[in-house]
Amino acid sequence: MNKIHVLDSSTINKIAAGEVIERPASIVKELVENSIDANSDEIVVKLKDGGKKEIVVIDNGTGIEKEDLELTILRHATSKITKIEDIYSILSYGFRGEALSTIADVSKMEISSAIEGYDHSNVIEVENGQINKKTIAAFRNGTTITIQNLFYNIPARQKFLKTTNYELKKIIDWIKSIAVSNPKISFKIVVDNKEVYTFQKKSSYEERINEIHFDITKNLTQGTYKDPLVSAIIFVTKPHKVNESKGITQIYINNRPIKNFTVLSAIKKAFEAKIPKVYRPDAFIFLEINPKIIDINVHPQKLEVRVKEDSLLFLPTYYAVKNALEQIKETEIDKTRPTQLISTITAKLIAESETKTERGGMDDFFVKAEKTIQKSLDILPEEMRYSATPKIKNFKIIGQIFNTYILVEKNNSFYIVDQHVAEERYNFEQIQIQYQEHNGLLKQELLVPFGFLLPVEDRGVLLENKEELGKLGFEIDELKDELLVRTIPLKIRNNITKEETKELLKDVIRGIKADIADKQAGLFATIACKMSVKAGTPLNELQMEKIIENLFDCENPFTCPHGRPIFIELSKDRIEKEVSRK
Numbered sequence: 001m002n003k004i005h006v007l008d009s010s011t012i013n014k015i016a017a018g019e020v021i022e023r024p025a026s027i028v029k030e031l032v033e034n035s036i037d038a039n040s041d042e043i044v045v046k047l048k049d050g051g052k053k054e055i056v057v058i059d060n061g062t063g064i065e066k067e068d069l070e071l072t073i074l075r076h077a078t079s080k081i082t083k084i085e086d087i088y089s090i091l092s093y094g095f096r097g098e099a100l101s102t103i104a105d106v107s108k109m110e111i112s113s114a115i116e117g118y119d120h121s122n123v124i125e126v127e128n129g130q131i132n133k134k135t136i137a138a139f140r141n142g143t144t145i146t147i148q149n150l151f152y153n154i155p156a157r158q159k160f161l162k163t164t165n166y167e168l169k170k171i172i173d174w175i176k177s178i179a180v181s182n183p184k185i186s187f188k189i190v191v192d193n194k195e196v197y198t199f200q201k202k203s204s205y206e207e208r209i210n211e212i213h214f215d216i217t218k219n220l221t222q223g224t225y226k227d228p229l230v231s232a233i234i235f236v237t238k239p240h241k242v243n244e245s246k247g248i249t250q251i252y253i254n255n256r257p258i259k260n261f262t263v264l265s266a267i268k269k270a271f272e273a274k275i276p277k278v279y280r281p282d283a284f285i286f287l288e289i290n291p292k293i294i295d296i297n298v299h300p301q302k303l304e305v306r307v308k309e310d311s312l313l314f315l316p317t318y319y320a321v322k323n324a325l326e327q328i329k330e331t332e333i334d335k336t337r338p339t340q341l342i343s344t345i346t347a348k349l350i351a352e353s354e355t356k357t358e359r360g361g362m363d364d365f366f367v368k369a370e371k372t373i374q375k376s377l378d379i380l381p382e383e384m385r386y387s388a389t390p391k392i393k394n395f396k397i398i399g400q401i402f403n404t405y406i407l408v409e410k411n412n413s414f415y416i417v418d419q420h421v422a423e424e425r426y427n428f429e430q431i432q433i434q435y436q437e438h439n440g441l442l443k444q445e446l447l448v449p450f451g452f453l454l455p456v457e458d459r460g461v462l463l464e465n466k467e468e469l470g471k472l473g474f475e476i477d478e479l480k481d482e483l484l485v486r487t488i489p490l491k492i493r494n495n496i497t498k499e500e501t502k503e504l505l506k507d508v509i510r511g512i513k514a515d516i517a518d519k520q521a522g523l524f525a526t527i528a529c530k531m532s533v534k535a536g537t538p539l540n541e542l543q544m545e546k547i548i549e550n551l552f553d554c555e556n557p558f559t560c561p562h563g564r565p566i567f568i569e570l571s572k573d574r575i576e577k578e579v580s581r582k
């Protein structure tokens with residue numbers, strides 16, 4: 001092994017740059033954020049060769065004083081904080097004082113800036129992190145920063161840059177996302193001397209979303225949530241407009257675009273049972289959170305934040321999305337009072353959060369969140385338990401036995417419910433409805449089609465009934481001796497194996513061959529069976545509640561599609577008689 005030695009500062013800086021400056025889009029991000037922090041309301045971004053050759057950001061912000069100009073490229077030089085605690089009270093995008101110095105280390109940079117009252121602009125030219133030249137130029141209020149030849153001095157990194165179009169798309173996507181949360185600022189994007197986007201100043205998020213994403217705006221519905229610590233304004237796709245396309249999801253905390261799993265889960269949960277699981281609605285989530293309870297200093301590019309308690313993100317998002325979904329039907333309900341009341345819970349949560357609990361898997365999290373919601377409901381006066389919140393349940397889950405039966409108390413009776421057949425009944429009824437509504441079952445594409453070698457007669461049966469199978473969710477093709485299954489019905493488990501699919505197809509063949517009157521019902525029953533949770537599967541409380549809630553929603557909750565009873569009911573009366581209490 002070589003001898004240990006300390007790296008020189010230029011090398012240290014270039015290594016550190018890798019964390020913050022990954023590609024041209026990272027530079028645009030840092031420069032535009034600085035422009036917003038400088039109170040600009042007009043920002044122009046000019047790009048050459050997808051930003052690889054040149055990036056110019058021009059703003060009309062406060063500008064930089066002459067004597068501060070050279071400090072901007074020093075590491076840890078910032079005007080935004082003076083001590084670490086300040087990051088818990090600021091709302092600016094920057095605070096580390098490292099962006100410009102990092103960019104200066106890996107590109108050629110020129111900063112030209114003037115503040116009001118000057119008669120000229122001051123200019124510095126920087127190469128390899130060092131100021132080369134100081135000059136003056138004609139007065140222009142605000143700051144113009146020009147970056148050329150990104151990574152010219154780190155050829156290994158330059159090689160990792162992608163095509164011009166790829167880099168350009170990254171930049172434009174990012175500008176669109178920051179523009180959405182800053183509607184009062186106008187943005188102009190100029191690509192190779194051609195103006196490609198202009199976003200005019202607007203007065204609300206809604207108007208800005210409409211300006212940038214006009215194709216989806218008409219399908220969005222708006223919801224809100226407010227409490228002393230967190231408020232939320234959200235826009236999501238109306239459930240009946242959600243389709244299979246991927247969906248845009250943009251999450252903002254204090255107008256900072258971030259990625260956050262908890263918020264995504266809350267959206268998903270609020271949409272549960274309203275759209276197929278694999279569908280993703282478009283969602284724009286704006287959360288305003290008291291900076292005291294968030295840590296913005298957890299990610300090199302500030303793309304994530306940490307919040308004291310996950311529920312502080314989960315519940316406001318969940319309620320705001322629910323609120324938005326409610327708007328569609330019941331605009332007459334006054335939701336402001338209850339939302340505010342419910343949210344006093346979040347304040348309580350913060351107090352409790354000091355004793356932080358270990359976070360388990362996502363399912364545990366849902367259970368925890370649901371319990372919190374339920375707790376919140378419990379302390380509300382009856383008339384305020386408005387319908388945007390989850391259904392008030394009229395049953396109580398006691399637990400699960402033998403990983404197969406769910407024990408439930410409801411209306412003076414005790415039920416032992418077979419989990420598999422309960423789900424099977426619900427899925428069966430859902431399939432019937434879906435088939436009627438869509439003239440067939442919705443499908444999901446297998447990532448890799450399954451190929452089967454089937455006896456020639458079975459293959460014949462399937463191919464002859466290709467159309468009928470398509471309506472049942474199976475798209476099949478013939479490839480040499482093999483039969484290729486490309487899609488399966490939508491709600492069948494994602495992780496269904498090839499073997500299970502083969503078994504299912506065999507059942508379907510049997511069903512098709514069978515000469516019985518209600519052939520279709522038989523096929524639906526077979527598919528419903530494969531969709532449903534198996535006996536012997538441990539379930540959490542939320543999963544059990546879902547199964548029971550769905551079962552009691554069924555038209556026929558008593559028997560499975562094959563005629564087997566779904567539950568055993570023991571009335572309180574009968575129990576009392578058995579123990580001779582009566």
Ligand SMILES: Nc1ncnc2c1ncn2[C@@H]1O[C@H](COP(=O)(O)OP(=O)(O)OP(=O)(O)O)[C@@H](O)[C@H]1O
Pocket residue numbers: 030034035038059061062063064072077078079080093094095096097098099100101143
């Ligand atoms: N467009 C601009 N207008 C006015 N001042 C600017 C502009 N860009 C940078 N500055 C000044 O230069 C300083 C350094 O900028 P830099 O981006 O390196 O650090 P920062 O924004 O303070 O923190 P971070 O590294 O987290 O972005 C800023 O604190 C600000 O005072």
Ligand SMILES: [Mg+2]
Pocket residue numbers: 030033034093094095099100
């Ligand atoms: Mg900055």
